[in-house]
Amino acid sequence: MTGRRxxxxxxxxxxxxLGGALAWWMLPPRAMDFAGDGAVALADYRGPSPVGVPAELAGASLVARGKYLTEAADCEACHTATGGTPYAGGRAFITPFGTLYAPNITAxxxxxxxxxxxxDFLRALHKGIARNGQRLYPAFPYESYTLIADEDVKAIRAYLFSLPPRHAPSPPNRMKFPFDQRWLMGFWSLFYNSDRRFAPLPERSPQWNRGAYxxxxxxxxxxxxxPRNLAQALDNRRKFAGGVVDGWRAYNITQDRTAGLGDWTDAQIADYLRRGHTVGRGSAGGPMAEAIDLSLSKLSPGDIDAMVAYLxxxxxxxxxxxxxxxxAPAADSHRTMATAAPLGAALGKQMFEGACVSCHGWSGQSLxxxxxxxxxxxSVNDAAAANVAxxxxxxxxxxxxxxxMPAFARAYSDAEIAAVSNYVTARFGAKASSLTAKDVAKLRAQSAP
Ligand code: HEC
Ligand code: HEC
Ligand code: HEC
Known part of the structure; x- marks a missing residue:
């Protein structure tokens, strides 16, 4: 070969x-790739159907089945403004690329x-394309909904159409250039939306397959x-390893024993999903409490157990x-503090004594x-302390x-909230946090859209 060649x-x-590396980065695994090959089309699956509604509702009307599925998919959480009519839209989504509003999906x-x-409705849920042909932003999670069986999508539409229509125009989106160019989402979908329906794995149990669905x-x-990659697509190489939503940390729910759910019992996970409480494991707040109240608390016990089996x-x-x-609980006295004094310790203790101890106790075991x-x-063991604040x-x-628990946003300054959060993590958690007033100001902005 010559030097030039x-x-x-x-x-x-x-x-x-470079192309290989780019393709690797551009194409993360699909949601269920971790489970290996061997998935078969729904029509070829011989076990009990993993899609649709649980057996208890098998004979119910189309609308009743649609209601169950709409709740399981939690369409209400995003398509309802604070204090607004369910499904009439208007909730703001503040993204790094601008603000957009969930539209009205009443009839x-x-x-x-x-x-x-x-x-039209199938195309929106499976492909992320609106009736007028416009591409939809993935803040609408069609990357997941693309897996929903056609019959179930139709039942969801039937339920939404059974509700009273509500005249409610959506506020106009404020997306920054170039993200206001909806056609760009066509490329996004090409890479990140599989546009494939749920395919069960015959070698796994029927319960596992129902849970997966x-x-x-x-x-x-x-x-x-x-977690998401730079293109804001789900990075399934680190599936369920934790993400952030409206400033809240949605924790690691993999089977890791320290960071995730590995040492929770089945009953503890089920309890958390059904009620948002598991004594000794904490309570759900923020977006997870909303998911439980609007969606998970309405599922059948068998469906909750199936989710646990899949997790x-x-x-x-x-x-x-x-x-x-x-x-271990903290000492049952205000005089003892096991860990080194956290940032703003004196103020934090004073706040805790004035605003929190009556409900939470010095030991952290509420009376x-x-x-x-x-x-x-x-939350109190997470050194980021975002969810505490x-x-x-x-x-x-x-x-x-x-x-x-009452909201304290109006009552206390950012510095006070930082101090009490640091006091709480130091007193009850494994490691003290070091939140600053600036950190709390950022969380405050995200918590009140
Ligand atoms: C995580 C929040 C979220 C959830 C959950 C969600 N949506 Fe949406 N949805 C959105 C957002 C945001 C948009 C607007 C996207 C845009 O403007 O590109 C949207 C758009 C839509 C549209 C397009 C409407 C139009 O006028 O263009 C339909 C239809 C829709 N969603 C139906 C549903 C249904 C049905 C469910 C439940 C199965 C659901 N959504 C769950 C956030 C959500
Ligand atoms: C009126 C009683 C009350 C007061 C006052 C109160 N809390 Fe709470 N707090 C609760 C209850 C009840 C819950 C559990 C809510 C639920 O999920 O049902 C809770 C939940 C929490 C959580 C979430 C726990 C978890 O499992 O993740 C934190 C953190 C917290 N409180 C901290 C505080 C701090 C700090 C203060 C003082 C600034 C405070 N609370 C004041 C009643 C109270
Ligand atoms: C809208 C966002 C959102 C969705 C959807 C969501 N979660 Fe969560 N989840 C969170 C947040 C945020 C927390 C942390 C709550 C807190 O600290 O109060 C959480 C906490 C949890 C926890 C407790 C983890 C721990 O270590 O304390 C479990 C378990 C969990 N979620 C399971 C699920 C499952 C299963 C689903 C799907 C059915 C789901 N979540 C859907 C946001 C979400």
Missing amino acids: RLLAGAAAALVA DVETGIGAWSDA LVEALGHCGDCHT RAIPPVRDRRQAAVKT ITPDATLVGAR LAVLSGVQRPAPSLS
Whole structure:
């Protein structure tokens, strides 16, 4: 080879390597690739159907089945403004690329989806394309909904069309250039939306397959719990290793024993999903509490158990920053503090004594309700402490019979909330956090859209 040829060959090899690396980065595995090959089309699967509604509802009307599936897919959480009519839209999504609003999906012809046919609706959920042909942003999790069986999508539409139509135009989106160019989402979909329906794995149990359908297709758990790549697509190489949503940390729910759910019992996971409480493991706040109240609490016990069975199969992803959860209660006295003094310790203690101790106790084992036990909760053991600060800012409002926690956003400054959060992680968690007033200001902005 001449020097020139060698150079060309070298350049070509480098290009191929670069292209390979780019393709590897561009094409993360699909949601269920971790489970191996062997998936078969639904029509060829011989076991009990993993799609549709649970046996209890098998004979129910199309609308009743649609209601169950709509709840399992939690369409209401995003398509309802705070205090607004369910499904009438208007909730803001603040993204790094601008703000967009979830549209009205009631059957109003002018401002909702009243004119949409089954085919239009299928195309939106499976391909992320609106009735007018416009591409939709993946803030609408069609990357997951693409797995929902056609029959189930039609049942969801039937349910939405059974509700009273509501005239409610959506506020105009404010996306920055070039992200306001919807056609670009066509390329995004090419890489990241498989546009394939759920395919069961015959070598796994029927319960596992039902759980996979509920978790991956309807429940879209990965939308919050899977980290994203630079293109904002789910990075399934680190499936369920933890993500961030409206400032809240959606924790690692892999089977890792320290960072994830590996040492939770089946009953503990089921309890958390059904009620948002597991004594000794903490309570759900923010977007997870909403997912439980609007969606998971309405599922049948069998479906919750199926989700647990599937979660058990998720490969562990370690996270060295996440310390083992501290399970021992703190001393039952204000005089003792086991760990070194955290940032703003004196102020933090004063705040805790004034605003928190009556419900949470010095030991972290609440006297008023076991649901307010702070000992063992991931939030107080997470040194980022974002969820503690957000719980203090926005409170935790749960339906009765659960007790709620008031919001303190108006009552306290950023510095005070940082101090009390640092005090709480130091007192009850494995490692003290060091939140600053600036960190809390950022969380405050995200918590009140
Ligand atoms: C995580 C939040 C989220 C969830 C959950 C969600 N959506 Fe959406 N949806 C959005 C957003 C945001 C948009 C607007 C996207 C855009 O403007 O490109 C949207 C758009 C849509 C559209 C297009 C409407 C139009 O006028 O163009 C339909 C239809 C839709 N969603 C139906 C549903 C259904 C049915 C469900 C439940 C199965 C659901 N969505 C769940 C956030 C969500
Ligand atoms: C009126 C009683 C009350 C007061 C006052 C109160 N809380 Fe709470 N708090 C609760 C309850 C009840 C829950 C559990 C809510 C639920 O999920 O049902 C909770 C939940 C929490 C959580 C989430 C725990 C987890 O498992 O992740 C944190 C953190 C927290 N509180 C911290 C505080 C701090 C800090 C203060 C003082 C600034 C405070 N709370 C004041 C009642 C209270
Ligand atoms: C809208 C976003 C969102 C969705 C969707 C969501 N989660 Fe969560 N999840 C969160 C957040 C945020 C937390 C942390 C809550 C807290 O600290 O109060 C969480 C916490 C959890 C926890 C407790 C983890 C721990 O260590 O304490 C479990 C288990 C969990 N989610 C399972 C699921 C499953 C299963 C699904 C799908 C059915 C799901 N989540 C869907 C946001 C979400």
